[in-house]
Each structure stands twice: as structure tokens, then as C-alpha cells.
Amino acid sequence: MDSKSVAELKPGESGIIAGFTDGVISLKLMEMGCIPGSTIKMNFAAPFGDPISYDIAGYNLSLRISEASCILIN
Amino acid sequence: MAKDRIKRIALLGNPNSGKSSLFNHLTGLNQKVGNFPGVTVEKKTGICQLDNGEKLMVIDLPGTYSLYPRSLDERVVFDTLTDTKNPDYPDLAILIVDASNIKRNLLLFTQIADLDIPVILVLNMLDVATNRGQRVSPTKIAKFFSIPTISLNARTGQGTELLKQTIAEHKINKPEPIYQSTNFEQELENEVMEKLGITNNYIAHLLIIQYQNFPGISEKEKTFFKDLITKNKFNPELSQSKEILARYKIIDKVIDDAVIYNLQKNRNLTERLDKFFTHKFYGYFIFLVILFIIFQAIFAWAKAPMDFIDSSFSAISIFLKSNLPPGVLTNLLTEGIIPGIGGVGIFIPQIAILFAFISILEETGYMSRVVFLMDKIMRKFGLNGKSVVPLISGVACAIPAILATRTIDNWKERLTTIFVTPLMSCSARLPVYTILIALVVPDEELFGFLNMQGLALMGMYILGFVASILSASIINLIVKIQDKGYFIMELPLYKFPRWKNVGMTIFEKSRTFTYEAGKIIVAISIILWVAASFGPGDKMKNAEVYVTKSLDGKKIGEKEFDAKVDAFRLENSFAGIFGKTIEPVIRPLGYDWKIGIALVTSFAAREVFVGTMATIYSIGSEEESTIKSRMRAEINPKTGGPMYTPAVALSLLIFYAFAMQCMSTLAVVKKETNSWKWPLIQLGYMSGLAYICSFIVYNIFK
Numbered sequence: 001m002d003s004k005s006v007a008e009l010k011p012g013e014s015g016i017i018a019g020f021t022d023g024v025i026s027l028k029l030m031e032m033g034c035i036p037g038s039t040i041k042m043n044f045a046a047p048f049g050d051p052i053s054y055d056i057a058g059y060n061l062s063l064r065i066s067e068a069s070c071i072l073i074n
Numbered sequence: 075m076a077k078d079r080i081k082r083i084a085l086l087g088n089p090n091s092g093k094s095s096l097f098n099h100l101t102g103l104n105q106k107v108g109n110f111p112g113v114t115v116e117k118k119t120g121i122c123q124l125d126n127g128e129k130l131m132v133i134d135l136p137g138t139y140s141l142y143p144r145s146l147d148e149r150v151v152f153d154t155l156t157d158t159k160n161p162d163y164p165d166l167a168i169l170i171v172d173a174s175n176i177k178r179n180l181l182l183f184t185q186i187a188d189l190d191i192p193v194i195l196v197l198n199m200l201d202v203a204t205n206r207g208q209r210v211s212p213t214k215i216a217k218f219f220s221i222p223t224i225s226l227n228a229r230t231g232q233g234t235e236l237l238k239q240t241i242a243e244h245k246i247n248k249p250e251p252i253y254q255s256t257n258f259e260q261e262l263e264n265e266v267m268e269k270l271g272i273t274n275n276y277i278a279h280l281l282i283i284q285y286q287n288f289p290g291i292s293e294k295e296k297t298f299f300k301d302l303i304t305k306n307k308f309n310p311e312l313s314q315s316k317e318i319l320a321r322y323k324i325i326d327k328v329i330d331d332a333v334i335y336n337l338q339k340n341r342n343l344t345e346r347l348d349k350f351f352t353h354k355f356y357g358y359f360i361f362l363v364i365l366f367i368i369f370q371a372i373f374a375w376a377k378a379p380m381d382f383i384d385s386s387f388s389a390i391s392i393f394l395k396s397n398l399p400p401g402v403l404t405n406l407l408t409e410g411i412i413p414g415i416g417g418v419g420i421f422i423p424q425i426a427i428l429f430a431f432i433s434i435l436e437e438t439g440y441m442s443r444v445v446f447l448m449d450k451i452m453r454k455f456g457l458n459g460k461s462v463v464p465l466i467s468g469v470a471c472a473i474p475a476i477l478a479t480r481t482i483d484n485w486k487e488r489l490t491t492i493f494v495t496p497l498m499s500c501s502a503r504l505p506v507y508t509i510l511i512a513l514v515v516p517d518e519e520l521f522g523f524l525n526m527q528g529l530a531l532m533g534m535y536i537l538g539f540v541a542s543i544l545s546a547s548i549i550n551l552i553v554k555i556q557d558k559g560y561f562i563m564e565l566p567l568y569k570f571p572r573w574k575n576v577g578m579t580i581f582e583k584s585r586t587f588t589y590e591a592g593k594i595i596v597a598i599s600i601i602l603w604v605a606a607s608f609g610p611g612d613k614m615k616n617a618e619v620y621v622t623k624s625l626d627g628k629k630i631g632e633k634e635f636d637a638k639v640d641a642f643r644l645e646n647s648f649a650g651i652f653g654k655t656i657e658p659v660i661r662p663l664g665y666d667w668k669i670g671i672a673l674v675t676s677f678a679a680r681e682v683f684v685g686t687m688a689t690i691y692s693i694g695s696e697e698e699s700t701i702k703s704r705m706r707a708e709i710n711p712k713t714g715g716p717m718y719t720p721a722v723a724l725s726l727l728i729f730y731a732f733a734m735q736c737m738s739t740l741a742v743v744k745k746e747t748n749s750w751k752w753p754l755i756q757l758g759y760m761s762g763l764a765y766i767c768s769f770i771v772y773n774i775f776k
């Protein structure tokens with residue numbers, strides 16, 4: 001299956017986290033609850049499209065696009 | 075017992091978990107703010123008295139998400155909890171958890187539990203969790219981990235008594251270790267424990283993975299770690315990610331057991347408010363309105379208390395001067411020390427009001443939305459969404475503003491913010507602006523309703539903002555620091571502010587400012603007093619004789635004579651001589667030696683300009699209108715025309731807008747960046763910018 005990144009999700013869409021493309025940032029993201037297998041939902045983007053707010057592990061996490069594109073989803 | 079060291083309690087939790095509120099409930103006003111040794115991280119400690127009379131020291135550790143620190147703040151948590159020789163090593167840890175966000179909050183708990191420190195788990199915001207459709211059972215969590223667990227509402231303080239009783243009554247056991255590392259990892263951990271004399275295997279585990287980040291590890295020990303890792307082909311990242319995954323697996327089990335999800339979770343208030351506050355139009359509009367209100371408040375509301383402080387200090391000076399025996403000491407006190415302290419105190423109202431607003435915006439969760447809204451824009455200039463708070467604070471005073479950059483994790487973005495914040499027009503520049511604008515801009519209405527002087531003043535503030543943004547872009551181009559900083563930020567739920575926390579913040583920020591800026595401003599005031607009161611030769615001592623001689627028998631009033639003597643003294647003092655020495659340097663900007671003296675004395679605090687002008691022109695009063703008309707009447711001996719032409723006044727305005735004339739700011743920058751390099755570059759850059767721009771402006775308008 002083609003994997004795409006969380007940064008490509010549209011508002012309201014969600015995906016299941018499959019993995020990460022960057023080792024160092026993945027550790028921080030995992031600590032914040034972005035665990036492979038869990039659902040991540042795109043809430044809304046800031047007015048200029050970046051950063052983006054996501055729903056993960058029951059709270060709102062905001063990520064820059066560069067950070068969100070490190071998270072791969074199914 | 076009495077002779078024993080007072081017991082330490084470490085208060086831990088994620089950011090936004092209600093930790094500060096709980097700290098305030100436990101300690102009340104018995105708080106102290108200092109720094110953790112060796113780092114510029116604010117350390118709040120307080121005394122908590124139990125019902126049985128026992129006193130405990132509560133240490134409010136910075137909010138952190140895990141024991142793998144990335145910022146200075148988070149590192150302090152690691153240092154305090156892992157070094158048993160640390161004077162603040164806790165006898166007990168209280169971990170506060172936001173129950174509405176329990177999954178992520180429990181990660182830190184599972185790590186703390188593995189450190190062999192007795193822990194009490196405090197569940198906060200259970201009501202919020204229930205509202206969001208999650209029923210959390212404290213008893214089940216207590217049973218799962220077999221540790222004391224307390225439900226507490228940090229907003230109201232309900233549950234604090236129970237927590238205190240639990241601290242007092244129970245012999246709290248160290249929790250059972252939660253995470254099991256692999257056999258291979260255990261071998262390495264054992265080797266580290268033996269080598270460094272550590273008794274806890276999880277500390278050893280944490281050190282293997284991140285020994286490079288810790289200043290406490292000696293070079294010899296670093297080599298040991300490096301060899302250990304290469305010898306065993308150990309992969310720290312893999313090991314860390316395995317650990318996080320395993321911990322979350324355990325947390326999932328707890329949640330399955332102790333949390334009931336009620337799926338009819340309705341769209342909550344936060345989601346609805348976010349639609350509005352982060353909207354591409356309303357979002358910025360609301361932010362601008364809030365900014366406008368803050369500025370309005372800083373300038374309008376603070377005026378009365380500032381005037382009061384100002385007149386009180388001059389009253390004290392006058393009272394002491396007429397009641398103490400005349401002499402050098404009396405002069406030092408009434409002309410150096412007391413005005414110096416007054417010069418610090420006058421800013422407290424503005425700082426208090428500013429931080430009242432900032433703390434309300436932070437308490438409600440709105441500040442994170444501002445960061446979210448502004449990040450993309452600020453990044454274009456090499457700044458961070460989080461730079462917004464320091465830049466706003468800079469309008470009151472650069473010192474608390476620079477301290478507020480500590481929240482920026484990315485070092486390059488933080489440094490850039492520190493570098494450009496002093497270009498924001500702080501309130502010390504305001505008196506200078508007011509007087510100079512009044513000199514050259516007519517007090518007339520444009521289109522019948524816009525006051526031109528007001529517009530000019532606003533223009534100065536915009537100029538400061540533009541200068542700082544553009545300077546940030548320049549730094550962004552020149553300075554090459556690779557920093558894997560993150561933005562990753564939680565958008566907390568909107569909450570009603572807790573006024574007690576707001577009050578505490580105001581109190582604390584004002585106190586920090588008074589100490590940080592105060593000691594330097596007072597010291598410089600004394601130095602400047604000496605420089606302005608003493609001089610070579612007999613001119614200082616016999617000033618009256620010289621002035622009488624210069625009058626050539628002309629009769630003038632006693633007051634006018636005294637003023638002339640003061641002006642003569644200043645001219646021949648060390649400060650005056652210095653002002654004359656630098657005259658060739660500042661002449662291209664249109665300034666004479668009198669302005670030179672004012673530039674020199676402004677180094678304590680910019681607003682001293684006004685007072686110096688008053689003395690130089692022997693006015694004998696600091697009344698603004700008097701100084702203004704005297705400055706207007708000053709004749710330039712070379713041209714025969716007025717000294718303060720629009721060109722000179724504009725050149726001075728620009729100079730004061732850009733120049734780094736604040737020793738306290740330089741000292742704070744030195745402290746925050748840990749070297750003299752950055753404050754010196756900053757001093758050079760800002761002075762250069764001020765000089766060049768003033769030169770250009772003067773020559774255009776000449």
C-alpha cells in the first residue's frame with residue numbers, strides 16, 4: 001500500500017500512523033503520543049497553511065508541515 | 075527530626091497539567107524564585123506546612139513531557155531526579171496528571187516510577203475528562219500501579235487537604251519498576267551502574283542514551299560511554315523508541331482498565347472557539363484588538379501609578395536633602411541612589427499590567443493560538459511563533475521580554491529573538507520620544523481628528539517593530555546554526571483564568587525585574603553620579619567663583635544663579651569632559667557636547683536624557699514644558715539658528731530608537747546566552763545601526 005504523510009491529510013480526515021521518516025523527531029513525536037497504530041486526525045491549518053492542528057491521543061497537537069511530513073500513515 | 079534536612083518534594087507534570095496551580099495551593103505565598111545552579115532556568119520553591127506541623131520544601135520543576143529532555147527546562151528535571159547527590163534530590167515526588175489527557179500524561183509517570191523515588195499520583199481535571207466523555211477511575215489506577223492516587227481539582231484546590239494528609243500519614247513506598255529493559259540492555263546498564271556508582275538501572279539506561287547532553291558527565295566518563303556503545307553496537311535511538319512504545323503499551327492497559335470512554339462526545343467549547351480564534355480573518359483581527367487593548371492599558375492605566383512613584387521618589391530626595399547634614403554622602407544618596415531606585419520603580423506598573431495580560435492570555439490557552447497563528451509569518455524572518463510574547467513584552471521592557479524567550483526550544487530562533495527584542499521601543503524611550511516629537515511635530519490635528527504628535531509617536535513604535543523584524547532576517551541570513559529544534563506544541567483546552575495564578579505571575583515578574591534590572595540601574599546611577607559630580611582641577615569646587623566671574627557683575631536671581639552653577643559643574647565634570655571628547659564623533663549626527671553628555675548618562679536608563687537636559691540647560695526643574703521651551707530657545711553658536719532643528723531632533727529620535735543604551739539588557743543577554751559574545755555583537759550592531767541611520771536622517775533633513 002502506498003503510504004502518505006500526515007501533512008497531506010485534509011481537515012477532518014484521519015489516518016493510522018504507520019511509521020516515521022526521521023529518526024530523531026520520531027522519538028519526540030512518539031513521546032507526545034504519536035504511536036504507530038494510533039489514529040491521527042487533521043483538525044485545521046493555521047491561516048497560511050502552516051502549522052497544522054491534529055487530534056492525537058485525545059488532545060490537540062500542533063505541528064509544522066515539516067514535522068507532520070515525517071509521520072507516515074496508511 | 076528537627077536537626078534533619080527539611081524534606082524535599084518535587085512537583086512534576088506535563089505543561090498545562092495544572093502544576094503551577096497545585097504549587098500555589100500547597101505553598102501559598104511562601105514562595106521563592108531563584109535559578110537552578112549553573113543554568114538560567116527559573117526555580118520556584120515554597121514551604122508547605124502539614125497539619126502535624128511538619129514543614130516541607132516543595133520544588134516546582136519545569137513542566138516536561140518525558141525524561142528525555144530537549145530544552146534547558148526539561149534537562150533540569152532530569153538533573154534533579156537522577157543525581158542523588160543533588161541538594162534538591164527529592165524525598166518524594168508528586169506527579170500531577172491532566173485526566174482529560176491521561177494517555178500522554180501517564181508517560182512521564184511511568185518514567186518517574188522507575189527512578190526509585192516514592193511517588194504520589196495526583197489526578198487533576200477529572201471534571202473536564204467527564205465532560206469530554208471519559209470517566210477516569212482513580213481507584214483503579216491506584217490499584218494498577220499500587221501507588222497512592224489522589225483526585226484533586228487544582229482550580230479550586232479541592233483535594234489539597236487530602237494530598238497533605240497522604241503526604242503526612244503514609245509511609246509511601248517506592249513504586250514497582252514498570253519498564254523492563256532487554257537482557258542485552260541490562261548488561262550495559264549494570265556496567266554503567268558499577269562504573270559510576272549508580273544504584274538505579276533506569277538512570278543508567280537514560281545516561282547511556284543521552285550522556286552527551288549532560289554537563290555533569292566528565293570527559294573520561296564520556297569516553298567510557300562512547301566505548302561502551304561502540305563495543306556493544308548499541309543503537310540508542312532504537313532503544314529509546316522501544317522504551318516509549320513499551321510504556322505506551324502498559325498505559326493502554328491501564329486506560330482499558332480505568333477509563334470508560336463515552337462515545338457521544340459532543341463538539342466541545344474549545345473546538346468552537348478555535349474556529350473563531352484561528353480564523354484567517356477574525357483570528358488576526360481579534361489578536362490585533364487584544365494587542366491594542368494591552369498597549370492602551372500599558373500607557374493609559376500605568377500613567378497614574380508611574381507619576382505617583384516618580385513624585386514620591388523626588389519628594390523623598392528633597393526631604394532627605396533638606397534634613398540631612400549637607401555633604402558628599404547626602405548628595406550620593408539624594409542625587410545618585412534614590413533617583414536610581416526611582417528609575418527602576420517607575421517601570422513596575424507597566425510591567426505588572428503587561429504581565430497581568432500575558433498571564434491571563436496564557437492561563438486561558440489563547441497564547442498558544444497566537445503562537446499557532448503567527449508561526450508561519452514569524453518564520454519568514456527567522457523567528458518563531460513563540461517570539462510574539464517577547465516582542466510584545468519588549469514594548470514595556472526588554473528584560474522580562476528576554477527572559478520570556480526561554481520557552482523557545484529552537485536555539486537559533488531563540489537567539490534571534492533575544493537579539494532583536496531590544497529594538498522594540500521600550501517604555502524608557504517614551505519620555506525621550508515625547509519631548510523630541512513635541513519639539514518638531516506641531517500639536518495639530520490631521521483631517522480634524524488625528525493628532526499629529528500621536529501619529530508620530532505611533533510611527534516610532536512601528537519603526538522599532540520593523541527594525542527588529544528586518545534585523546531578524548539579517549541574522550537569519552548571516553548566522554548559521556544548525557539546530558534540530560521543534561515546534562511541536564500542544565494546543566490546550568480553553569479555560570477560565572485562575573486569578574490567583576495571575577496574581578502570582580504579576581508579583582513574580584515584577585520582582586524578577588526589580589532585582590535583575592534594579593541592581594544594575596542603581597549601580598550605574600551611582601557611577602554616573604560620581605562622573606557628573608566630580609571633575610579635574612578646581613572648577614568643580616569653585617564653580618560659584620567662576621560663574622560670578624563670568625557674569626561680569628550682572629545681577630541675577632538666586633535661583634537662576636544656582637542653576638547656572640549646576641550647569642557649569644556638569645560641563646566641567648568627568649561626564650562633561652567625556653561628552654566633549656566624543657563631540658567629534660557625534661557631530662556628523664548634528665549633536666553638540668551637551669547632547670553628548672545626555673547620550674552618556676542615558677546608559678543607566680534612557681529616560682535619564684530628560685533629566686540631563688534639564689541640568690545642562692540649567693533649568694532647575696524637570697517640568698516637561700519648561701525643558702521643551704528651553705530646548706527650543708537654544709541657539710546653535712555656529713549657525714546662529716536654533717540648535718534643535720527638525721534634522722537634529724529626528725536624528726536624535728532615530729538614535730534613541732535603535733541604540734543599545736541599556737546596561738541591564740546587556741547583562742541579561744549575557745546571562746541568557748552564557749557568553750559576552752552575543753551582548754557585545756548586539757551592542758555593536760545596535761550602536762552601528764543607530765549611528766548610520768541618524769547620520770542619514772540628519773543629512774537628508776539638514
